[in-house]
Amino acid sequence: MNNQRRSFLRNSMAGSLVAVSVAAGLLTPSRVLAAWPQAAFDSTDPTEAMKGLLGSEGFEETSKIKLRTPDIAENGSVVPVTVKTKITGVETISVFAMENARPLAISADMSAKARPVLATRIKLGKTSKVIAVVRANGKLYGATKTVKVTLGGCGG
């Protein structure tokens, strides 16, 4: 990125949250443009979200991805999800909750130093397929689990 563009961006963003974050040291200049994938997270359609985030909605189902979720979630607000894989060259691990209002729940970008593991807890609005998609060496792999929800987790 040339310096004119960088200083233009810095000036136009002065006072914005980006400027604050740069100052706070949380975002270094090289990361300023590596933005949060808004379109994918805002999407209400899971295939659109997957395509927007990963470039494709097709993936190879594989047992090389271990997706751990409870079979039945009594509290849909807190559903533990663990993704582990033996696949090498992992670039991202993403989790989609297919019946949620916004299906893309989380997506982790893994550098070469990161082990291909991700654990978190997500909200499920209702009984839903949960899909973990791993992008490795440019290819998409996935594993699917169905989680039954007895008490929906999105509140309201």
Next chain:
Amino acid sequence: MAKKKLKVRASGKKGYAVIKAILFHPMETGLRKSKETGQVIPAHYIQEVFVKHNDAEVIKVNMGIAVSKNPYLSVEVDGAEKGDAITIGWLDNLGESASADVKVS
């Protein structure tokens, strides 16, 4: 003392470290209505989480509204040894942020 915004632990294993964190945050979806006022409660949720090992960013986690309140996160970093520095920082949709530094123990 200011309210704690996150809790992190980094445990050294053979050749790697397991990092577990709880990020204290309401993770409000923006899809809920207040029972008293009937107004939509505005969205307020962590969007980005950075994990650094000895000052180099190794993992970037992007979150959406479906992540549970007070997000739990567990990741692992190859080559992280006892005494190494781990930093986790989060940034939310309203521009709030917080970070914590721990040593791999």
